[in-house]
Amino acid sequence: MNGDSPHEVVTVRDSRGEEVGWLVIDQLVDGMSFGGFRFSPSVTRAEVERLARCMSHKLALHGSPVGGAKAGLRCDPGQSSVHELLERFGEAAADALRSRAVVGRDMGATDALIDGLYKRLGIPQMTIAGFEGRLRDMPGYRRHMTGLGVAYAARRAVGGDLSGARVAIQGFGLVGAGSAVRLRDLGASVVAISDASGALIDPSGIDVDHLVAAAGGARALPVGAATASRDDLFTTDADLLLLAASSNSVDVAQAEVLRAPTVVEGSNFGLTDAARSRLQRREIVVIPDLIASSSSAAMVARQMQAGGRLGEDELWAAIETAIDQATASAIDRATLDGTDVRSAYLAEHQATVT
Structure with missing residues (x-):
C-alpha cells in the first residue's frame, strides 16, 4: 500500500x-x-x-x-x-x-x-x-457489541467511573440503543435521546429497557416518544454526549451550543470537520470513532487471527483493556500536544497503518 x-x-x-x-x-x-x-x-x-x-x-x-x-x-x-x-x-x-x-x-x-x-x-x-x-x-459474539466498546471509552473519558453520569444520545439505531443499554449497565443515567423525529428528554433518567422494548427493533424512537425538538438534545444538561446517528450529523452551529463537556463518536465521522475544530477551540474532549466504535471489529478481527479459538472472557478482557488504554493515552497526548484526541490517536498509530 x-x-x-x-x-x-x-x-x-x-x-x-x-x-x-x-x-x-x-x-x-x-x-x-x-x-x-x-x-x-x-x-x-x-x-x-x-x-x-x-x-x-x-x-x-x-x-x-x-x-x-x-x-x-x-x-x-x-x-x-x-x-x-x-x-x-x-x-x-x-x-x-x-x-x-x-x-x-x-x-x-x-x-x-x-x-x-x-x-x-x-x-x-x-x-x-x-x-x-x-x-x-463465532465465540465472543455479543448483543450490543459496539455499544459495549462505546461504554468502555466513555467510562475512561470521564475518569474511570460512569456512576451517576448523565448521558445524551444522538440516534437510536443499533449503536444508539445498544450504547444506551451498555452505558446504563455501567452506572450512567441516560437523560436524553434523539432521532430524526425529535428528542425524548427526562432529567430523572429514561427507562432504557422499556424504550428498547417499545422500539421493537425499529432502529428509531417509538412513535410518539419524542416530545422535544431534536436539537434540544445539544442543550440538555449532560456530562457526556454520544453521537450514534449518521456521518457528519453534528455541524458547527450545533457544536457551538452543545453543553456536554465530553463527546463520544459512536458513529463513523459523527462530526463535520468544522464542528470538530469548534469543539477543540471550546476545549470539549471528543473521543473519536477510531477508538469508541472499534469493539465489534476488534472481536471479529481477533478471532480471525486466532481461527475462532479465543475464549469469550479472554477476548473481551483484551478488547476492554485496549480501548481503555487507547482512550487514556490519546487524551494524555492530546493534552500534551495541544491538539484534539483524534489527531493524537492518529499520531500514535500512523506507523501501523501505512
Whole structure:
C-alpha cells in the first residue's frame, strides 16, 4: 500500500455499466482484511475508501490482527432490486471474498442480505479465517457489541467511573440503543435521546429497557416518544454526549451550543470537520470513532487471527483493556500536544497503518 491509497478496490457495475458498488481493501495483514458492508442510495467510492481506512485505524489499537476493509452498494436495501445488485457484487468480488476479505453488517445491511451473499459464493462467511461458520456464530459474539466498546471509552473519558453520569444520545439505531443499554449497565443515567423525529428528554433518567422494548427493533424512537425538538438534545444538561446517528450529523452551529463537556463518536465521522475544530477551540474532549466504535471489529478481527479459538472472557478482557488504554493515552497526548484526541490517536498509530 502506498500512502493513503487502498491496497485493492473492486468495482461493481449495474446492467447499464454504471458504478454502483465497491469492495475496498485498505490493508492486508497476514493476507486478511475485515470490514462492514454498507447498503445506501447515497454511498460513494470515496466514502467506502474513507471508511476502509477508518477500519484499519480502529484495528490498529487492537494490534492490527487483520487489515481494514469496507464494502458499499448504492441501492435501497428495502427494494427488490437489491438482490440483482448483490448478485453482481458477489460475482465481481468473488475472488477477494473467498481469499482475503470478510464483510459483515453495516448501515442498511441485514443478516439475510449478508447470508445471501455468502450462500451465492458457496462458502461460509468466515472461511478465510479457518472458521467454518458465520460471523455471529463465532465465540465472543455479543448483543450490543459496539455499544459495549462505546461504554468502555466513555467510562475512561470521564475518569474511570460512569456512576451517576448523565448521558445524551444522538440516534437510536443499533449503536444508539445498544450504547444506551451498555452505558446504563455501567452506572450512567441516560437523560436524553434523539432521532430524526425529535428528542425524548427526562432529567430523572429514561427507562432504557422499556424504550428498547417499545422500539421493537425499529432502529428509531417509538412513535410518539419524542416530545422535544431534536436539537434540544445539544442543550440538555449532560456530562457526556454520544453521537450514534449518521456521518457528519453534528455541524458547527450545533457544536457551538452543545453543553456536554465530553463527546463520544459512536458513529463513523459523527462530526463535520468544522464542528470538530469548534469543539477543540471550546476545549470539549471528543473521543473519536477510531477508538469508541472499534469493539465489534476488534472481536471479529481477533478471532480471525486466532481461527475462532479465543475464549469469550479472554477476548473481551483484551478488547476492554485496549480501548481503555487507547482512550487514556490519546487524551494524555492530546493534552500534551495541544491538539484534539483524534489527531493524537492518529499520531500514535500512523506507523501501523501505512
